Structure formats: structure tokens, C-alpha cells
Amino acid sequence: MTTVCLVRHGETDWNAQGKIQGTADIPLNKAGARQAAQCGAYLTGADWDLIVTSPLQRARRTAEIINETLGLPLIEMEQFAEKHFGDAEGMTYEERALTFPNRFYPNQEDNELFAERLAAGLKIINDRFPEQRVLLVSHGGVINAILGELSNGEIGSGKTRLLNACLSHIHFDKHNWIIQNYNQVSHLQHSLSSS
Template identity: 80%
Template sequence: MTTICLVRHGETDWNAQGKIQGKTDIPLNAAGVEQATRCGHHLSASNWDLMITSPLQRARTTAEIINESLMLPLIEMEEFAEKHFGDAEGMTYEERALTFPDRFYPNQEDNDLFAKRLEIGLKRIADRYPNQRVLLVSHGGVINALLGELSNGEIGSGKTRLLNTCLSHIQFDRDQWLIKNYNQVSHLQKSGSKI
């Protein structure tokens, strides 16, 4: 069976400020680099076959830092880039609530097209890498959309706040993806506290 460990990218300044990023290409901050380093050390204790990353720099840099410990083939897949949130990008939650109280963001990527893009990406992984263990570094919106779809809405978008560099595991078994766990962050703990 194919196993995917979904890894959310490390922290950026916009994450720290509560701003929605979407396709805006924001780099990791120092905390994000540290999170990615810890994530790499943690993941090096398991065997992985390859790593896939979103092309956006916060995900790609996270993948490259993790890969310093693993030395895996690294593949970019546009399907797993973050959703484009249109005119809301760069706004905090409070600013979005005031400006767009109906939560409709002008010029954002259509939800159905976003879901289809992710479905195509998962199918490509299942078809190209059967029975392999894949690390997939992506974004909170992408991972939450996948978790929401695979759990029939029990978790995911609007319900689950994913932490930076959290790990979520899914497996492709008997022609369907199953969630094994999600939002795992034990690798970020040091002396009983999170960074």
C-alpha cells in the first residue's frame, strides 16, 4: 500500500502574524527553519522512498531542510500548491471578517477546481508510486482540504487548526485513501514546550 506523510511547511512571518498566504510566496522565518530541522531529524528515524513538495518557497525550503537528513529524490508537484485566496491574501483573520463577512473572497480559486486539483495529485501519486512511502510537503489549506475530503467532513477545513510542520499520515489501501493520524507535533517538543 502507498503511504503518504503530509507535512505542513514551517512557520513564516505571515503565519506568526495570522495572515492568510495562499499563493503569495512568503519565505520561512527563523522559527520555521528550526521546525523544519526538527522535523527532518524526526523523519530520518523512518524509511521513506521519495519526497514531493509544493513549488511555493515556504514548502520547498521546508522540504530541502528536511531532506538534508534523508537525501531522498525531491519532486515538485504543482497540484499541491496552496489554494489562491484572491483578495484576502495578506489579511489577518480579523481583517477578513470585517472586509468579507460572508467569507467569499473575490478572485479566489474555485473550491471545486481546488478539490479536483488535489484529487488529480493524489491519483498521480497512487499511480506512479505504488507501495512506496512518500513525504509530501505542502500547506495548511491543502492538507485540511485532503483531510476533510477523506474524513467526509469530520475533520479538516474549518474544523482543524494544523500547526506548522505537523505530520498527518494517509494510506492508499483497497482503492481508497484512509487517514491514519493527523496534526502530529511531538517532534516539535523540547523540554516539554513547543517552539
């Protein structure tokens, strides 16, 4: 059984300001680097085989910090880069609500093509790394789209607010990906309460 732990990247300044990032290549801030280190400390307790990361620097740096503890092969996959949100990138929630009240963002990546890109990425992981345990460091939009697809819309995009550095687990069982859990943050809360 192929198991994937979906890790949302650590916080960036744009996250803290409520700005939508999309393909804008924003770096982690100090809090984000700390969150990544907390993920790494937590994930050492399990037997992971490799890390796959989005090429965007906030995800890649999160993966690198996690990997300082784990020392695993690290692979970049373009399929798991964040969705391009078109003209809305760089805007806060309030700015988006005023400018695009219907939530249609001109020049954004098509939802169906985005879903196809993610499905292709998961297929590559399952084909290339069968029966392995994979850490996949990516983005809120990516993880929510995957969760939405696998849950038939019960959770995910438009319904679930994923926190920075949260963990969500899926596994491939016979013919389908199954969600085990999502938006897990106890590894962060424990660390925050002790600091």
C-alpha cells in the same frame, strides 16, 4: 500500500502575524527553518522513498531542510501548491472578518476545482509511486482540504487548525485513501522543551 506523510511547511512571518498566504510566495522565518530541521530529525527514524513538495518557497525550503537529513529524490508538483485565496491574501483574520464577514473571498480559487487538483495529485502519487512511502510537503489549506475530503467533512477545512510543521499520515488501501492520524506535533514539542 502507498503511504503519504503530509507535512505542513514551517512558520513564516505571515503565519506569525495571522495573515492568509495562499499563492503569495512568502519565505520561512527562523522559527520555520528550525521546525523543518526538527521534522527532518524525527523523520529519519522511518524508511521514506521520496519527497514531493509544493513549488512555493515556504514548502520547498521546508522539504529541502528535511532532505538535508534524509537525502531522498525531491520532486515538485504544482498540484499541491496552496489554494489561491483571491482578495483575502495578505489579510489578518480580523481584517478578513471585517472585510468579508460571509467568508467569501472575491477572485479565490473555486473549491471544487481545488479539490479536483488535489485528487489528481494524489492519483499521480499513487500511480507513479505504488507501494512507496512518500513525504508530501505542502500547506495548511491543501492538507485540510485533503483531510476534509477523506473524512467526509468530519475533520479538515473549517474544523481543524493545522499547526506549522505538523504531520498527518494517510495510506491507500485497495480503493480509497485512509487517514491514519493528523496534526501530529510531538516531534516539535519534544524539541522545544529541550531548548
